[in-house]
Amino acid sequence: MKRTSILIINIFFALTCFAQSESPAYEQNWPEWRGPYMTGEAPTGTPPTQWSESENVKWKVEIKGSGHATPIVWGNQVFVQSAYDTGRKPANSPSSEESGGFGLAPGAENIFDFILTSYNKNDGSIIWQKTLASELPQERTHEDGSWSSNSPVTDGEHVYAYFGSRGLFCLDMEGNQIWSRDFGQMEKKMSFGEGSSPALYGDKIVILWDHEGESSIFVLDKNTGEDIWNAKRNEATTWTTPIIINYNGQAQIIAPATNKVLSYELNTGNIIWETSGLTENVIPHPMYKDGVVYLMSGYRGYSIFAVDMAKAKGDITDSDAIIWSYNRNTSYVPSALLADDKIYYLRDNRGSLSCISAIDGTIYYEREELEDFGMAYPSPVAAGGKLYLIGGDGISYVATQGENFEIISTNKLDDKFSASPVVVGNDLFLRSFNYLYCISED
Numbered sequence: 001m002k003r004t005s006i007l008i009i010n011i012f013f014a015l016t017c018f019a020q021s022e023s024p025a026y027e028q029n030w031p032e033w034r035g036p037y038m039t040g041e042a043p044t045g046t047p048p049t050q051w052s053e054s055e056n057v058k059w060k061v062e063i064k065g066s067g068h069a070t071p072i073v074w075g076n077q078v079f080v081q082s083a084y085d086t087g088r089k090p091a092n093s094p095s096s097e098e099s100g101g102f103g104l105a106p107g108a109e110n111i112f113d114f115i116l117t118s119y120n121k122n123d124g125s126i127i128w129q130k131t132l133a134s135e136l137p138q139e140r141t142h143e144d145g146s147w148s149s150n151s152p153v154t155d156g157e158h159v160y161a162y163f164g165s166r167g168l169f170c171l172d173m174e175g176n177q178i179w180s181r182d183f184g185q186m187e188k189k190m191s192f193g194e195g196s197s198p199a200l201y202g203d204k205i206v207i208l209w210d211h212e213g214e215s216s217i218f219v220l221d222k223n224t225g226e227d228i229w230n231a232k233r234n235e236a237t238t239w240t241t242p243i244i245i246n247y248n249g250q251a252q253i254i255a256p257a258t259n260k261v262l263s264y265e266l267n268t269g270n271i272i273w274e275t276s277g278l279t280e281n282v283i284p285h286p287m288y289k290d291g292v293v294y295l296m297s298g299y300r301g302y303s304i305f306a307v308d309m310a311k312a313k314g315d316i317t318d319s320d321a322i323i324w325s326y327n328r329n330t331s332y333v334p335s336a337l338l339a340d341d342k343i344y345y346l347r348d349n350r351g352s353l354s355c356i357s358a359i360d361g362t363i364y365y366e367r368e369e370l371e372d373f374g375m376a377y378p379s380p381v382a383a384g385g386k387l388y389l390i391g392g393d394g395i396s397y398v399a400t401q402g403e404n405f406e407i408i409s410t411n412k413l414d415d416k417f418s419a420s421p422v423v424v425g426n427d428l429f430l431r432s433f434n435y436l437y438c439i440s441e442d
Contacts, residue, residue, distance in 0.1 A: 025156060027043045027044055028044055028424070028425070029073050029074045029075065029156070029424060030042070030071075030072055030073040030074075030422045030423070030424050030429075031072055031073075031074060031153060031154050031155065031156070031200075032072060032151065032153040032154075032197065032199075032200065033069075033070040033072065033151035033153075033197055033241070033285075033420060034241075034285050034287075034335060034379070034420075035381065035422075035423075037289075037338075038243050038285065038287065038288065039287045039288075039289065039337065039338040039339065040335065040336070040337035040338065040339070040379055040380060040381045040382060040420075041337065041338065041339040041381070041382045041383075042381060042382065042383040042384075042423035042424070044425060045383030045384055045423035045424065045425060045426075045428075046383065046384040046425070046426055047383055047384070047388070047423050047426055047427060047428035047439060047440065048426075048428065048439055048440065048441050049386060049398040049408050049409045050398075050409045050411060051411045051413070051428075051439045052411060052412055052413070053412075053413060053414055056439050056440060056441055057437060057438070057439060058427070058438040058439065058440040058442060059123055059124035059437075059438045060124070060435050060436070060437050060438070061119065061124040061125075061126075061435065061436050062434060062435055063080060063082055063117070063431070063434060063435060063436055064082060064084050064115060064117065064129070065082030065083050065084030065085070065112075065113065065115055065148065066082060066083055066084075066085075066146050066147075066148065066433060066434075067080075067081055067082040067083050067146045067147070067148030067149060067419075068145065068146045068148070068149045068195075068377070068418035068419050068431075069081040069082070069146075069148050069149055069150055069151045069152070069197075069419060069431075070151045070419045070420040070422065070431065071151075071419070071422050071429055071431050071436065072151065072152055072153065072154055072159075072422070073121060073422060073424045073429065074154045074156050074159075074173075075121075075156070075173075076120060076121050076122065076127075077118045077119070077120070077121060077127060077173065078118070078119040078120075078121050078429060078436070079116060079117070079118055079119075079152050079154065079159055079161075080116070080117050080119065080431060080436060081114075081115070081116055081117075081148050081150065081151065081152055081161055081163065082114075082115050082117065082148050083112045083113070083114055083115070083137075083146065083147040083148035083163075084112060084113040084114075084115055085108075085110050085112055086110055086111050086112065086113055086134070087110055088110055088111045089109070089110060089111070090110075090111055090136045106140070107137075107139075107140045108136055108137040108140075108147065109136075110136070111134055111135060111136050112134070112135065112136070112137060112147055113131045113133075113134050114131065114132050114133040114134070114135075114147075114148065114163045114166050115129060115130065115131050115132070116129070116130050116132055116152065116159070116161040116169070116171065116175075117129040117130075118159075118173075118175060119436060121424070121427070121438070124436065124438060127175075128174070128175035129175075130171065130175050130177070132161060132163070132166070132167075132169045132177070132180070133163060133166040133167065133169075135166065137165070138165065138185055139165060139185070139186060139187070139188060139191060139193065139194070140191040140193070141191070141192065141193030141194075142191075142192045142193050144375060144377070144418070145192065145193035145195070146193070146418070147193070148163065149193060149194060149195040149418075150162045150163060150164055150194060150195060150196060150197050150198075151197040152197075152198075153197065153198045153199070153200045153205075154200075155200055155222070156173075157172070157173065158170050158171060158172055158173070158178065158222070159171050159172075159173065160198050160200065160205060160222070162197060162198045162207070164186055164194035164195075164196070165183075165184070165185045165186045165194065167180055167181055167182040167183060168180065168181045168183070168198065168205075168207060168220075168225065169181075170222070170225060179224060179225040180225065181220065181225040183207065183209055183218065186209070186211040186213070187211050187212040187213045188211050188212065188237050189211075189212055189236060189237035189281070192237075192239075194239070195239040195283070196208050196210070196238070196239055196240060196241050197241040198241075199241060199242045199243060199244050199253070200222065200244075201244035201251060201266065202251070203221060203222055203223065204219055204220065204221065204222060204228060204244075204266060205219075205220050205222040206218065206219050206220075206242055206244060206253055206266075207220070208238065208240070208241070208242050208255055209233075210233060210235045210236065210237055210238040210257060211236070211237050212236060212237055214232065215232065215233040215234070215235045215236070216230055216231065216232055216233055217230065217231050217233055217242075217253070217255060217264065217269075218230045219253075219266065219269065228267075229268065229269040230269075231264070231269050233255075233257070233262075234259060234260075235257040235258065235259055235260075236258060236259075237281070238256065238257050238258070238281070238282045238283070239281070239282070239283040240255075240256050240257075240282045240283055240284065240285060240286070241285050242254060242255040242256075242286070243285070243286050243287070243288055243293075244266060245288045245293070245309075247291060247309045248309075250265065250272075251265070251266035251267065252264065252265060252266060252272055253266055254286050254288070254293055254295075256278055256282045256284075256286055256295050256297070257278070257282055258278060258279070258280050258281070258282055258297075259276065260274045260275065260276055261274065261275050261276075261277070261278065261286075261295055262274050263312065272312070272313065273307075273312040273313055273314060273315070273316050273321070274314075274315055274316070274317075275307070275315065275316045275317045275321075275322070276317050277295070277303055277305055277317065277322075277325070278295060278296075278297040278303050279297040279298060279299050279300055279301040279302070279303050280297075280299050280300050280301075281297070281299035281300075281332070282297045282299075283297065283299075283331075283332065283333050283335075284296045284297060284298070284330075284331050284333075284334065284335040284336060284345075284379075285335035285336075285379070287335075287336065287338045287343075289338060289341075289358065291308065291309045291310060292306050292307065292308060292309065292323065292358070293306070293307040293309060293312075294306050294307075294336070294338060294343060294358065295307065296330050296331060296335075296336050296345065297330065297332075298330035298331045298332040298347075298348060299332050301327070302326075302327045302328050302329060302330040303325070303326075303327055303330060304325065304326050304327075304330050304336070304343070304345070304356070305322055305323075305324065305325035305326070306322070306323040306324050306325075306358065306361070307321055307322060307323070308320075308321050308322075308323050323360070323361075324360055324361030325361070326356065326361055326363075328366070329345075329347040329352070329354050329366055329367055330345055330347070331345045331346050331347065331348070331349075332348050332349050333349050333376075333377050334346045334349070334376055334377060334378065334379040334380070334420075335379040335420075336379075336380075337379065337380045337381060337382055337387070338358060339382035339401060340382075340401060340402070341357065341358045341359055342355055342356070342357060342358060342364065342401075342402070342403070343355070343356050343357075343358050344380055344382075344387060345380075346376045346380065346389075347367060348376075349375050349376050349377060350373065350375075350376050351369065351370030351371070351372075351373025351374070351376050351389070351391060352367045352368070352369055352370070352376075353365075353367070353368045353370060353380075353387075353389065353399075353405065354366045354367060354368070355403070355405070364403040364404075365403075365404070365405050368405045370389060370391065370395075370397050371395075372391070372393065372395045373389075373391035373392070373393070373395055373397075374391045374392035374393030374394075374395065374416070375392035375393075375418075376391065376392060377392055377417075377418040378390040378391075378392070378417055378418060378419060378420045378421060379420040381420065381421050381422075381423055382401055383423040383428075385400075385401050386398050386399065386400065386401055386408060387399040387400070387401050388421050388423070388428065390417050390420070390421050390430065391417065392416055392417055392418065393416060393417075394412055394413045394414060394415055394416060394417065394432075395410065395411070395412055396410070396411045396412075396413070396417075397409070397410055397411075398411070413430070413432065413437065415432035415433055415434055415435060416432060416433045417430065417431070417432050417433070418433070419431035419432075426440050426441060426442050427439070427440045427442070428440065
C-alpha cells in the first residue's frame with residue numbers, strides 16, 4: 001500500500017510539471033522570455049499587424065533606467081528589469097578604464113540601481129517598482145549590451161528577477177521580497193556582459209553560471225533560494241538560458257555550451273546524455289517539442305540540430321539520436337522560433353531570415369532579406385499564423401508563417417530595440433531602449 005501511494009504521488013508530480021508549460025494559465029500569459037512554450041510562439045495571440053507612433057499604440061511609457069531584458073506578463077502585470085545610473089560615485093573608486101577592445105563599452109563609473117517594475121497591462125501605469133540592488137558594476141559589457149539583459153521568470157505566484165552578478169531575487173506579486181541569493185561575480189569572455197535568464201519548473205529554479213572563472217549550474221528550491229544541488233561545469237562563457245523538459249516522466253535540464261550540450265536529471269544532477277556540435281559563444285535558447293530538442297549557435301561557424309529524446313542516453317555525438325543537422329546561416333544572438341513544425345531564425349545578427357523543417361531539416365527558404373532592419377538582436381515570435389520580426393533600429397516586419405516567405409507589413413517606431421517582442425492576447429509588448437510600448441487595436 002505504501003509503495004502504491006508513493007507511485008501515485010510521483011505520477012501526480014510528473015503530470016503536474018508536464019502540464020505546467022501547457023496549462024491554460026501559461027498559454028494565456030508570457031511567463032518567461034521565450035513565452036509559454038519556451039519556443040517564441042504565442043498560442044492564443046492575435047496582435048495587430050500594423051503600427052507606428054501614431055497608429056495602434058494603446059499606451060507608451062518611459063522606463064526608468066536602461067536594459068535589454070525582455071518583459072514577461074502574468075495576469076494584469078507586465079514585469080520589466082532595468083539598470084538605472086544614479087550618477088552617484090562610489091567612495092574611493094578610481095575612474096573606469098576606457099574601452100580596450102573591439103565591441104567594448106567603457107566600464108561603469110557610477111552606482112546603478114537594479115530595478116524590477118510591475119506595470120499595469122491595461123494602461124501602462126506603475127503598480128509597484130522595487131530597487132533590488134544598488135552597486136557599481138564590476139564587469140564591463142558589450143557596446144550593444146546593457147547591465148540588465150537577464151529576463152525575469154514567473155509562476156503566477158512569485159516573480160524571480162535575476163541580475164547575474166547582482167543575484168537572484170524572489171518577490172511576490174505585490175512586490176514584497178521573499179528571499180535573495182548572491183552567486184558572486186562573473187568574469188564573462190572579452191567582458192561582453194551577462195545575459196542568461198533563470199529556468200523555472202515545478203518547485204525548482206535553475207541558474208546557469210558559465211563564465212571565464214569556475215562555471216557551475218545551480219538548482220534551487222524556488223520557495224527558499226537554497227541549493228537542492230549544484231555541479232561544476234567544464235565550460236567557458238555562455239549566454240544561453242537552459243530549458244527544463246519532461247520526457248517520459250523524467251524532468252531534464254538541457255544546458256547548451258561550446259564543449260558539450262549536457263542533459264541533467266533535474267532532481268539529482270546526474271548526466272543523462274551529452275553531445276558536442278555547437279560553436280563558440282553559445283547564446284540562442286534551446287527548444288523542445290514532441291520528444292525532440294532543438295539546439296542552435298552561430299559564432300565562428302553555424303550549427304543547428306535536432307535530438308531524439310527516445311535515443312538520447314550517454315554520449316550521443318554523431319549517433320542516430322541526432323535526427324538531422326545543418327551548418328549554414330544560423331543565429332549568433334537571436335534565438336530561433338519554433339511554430340507549426342517549422343523553425344525560423346535570423347542569420348548572425350542581421351535581418352536575414354531562414355525557415356527549416358523541424359521534422360527532417362528540409363530548407364524551405366534561406367536568407368530572405370529584411371531591408372533597413374538594423375542589428376537583429378530581438379528574437380522572432382509567432383502569433384495568429386504570422387511572424388513578428390523586430391529590428392534593432394525601429395523597423396519591424398510582419399510576415400507570413402509557413403513554407404513561403406511574404407511580407408505582410410512594415411512598421412516603424414522612433415527608438416532602438418534589443419529586447420524580444422512579447423504577445424499576450426491582442427497585445428504586442430515592445431521594450432525599446434527608452435520605452436515600453438503596448439501595441440493593440442483594443
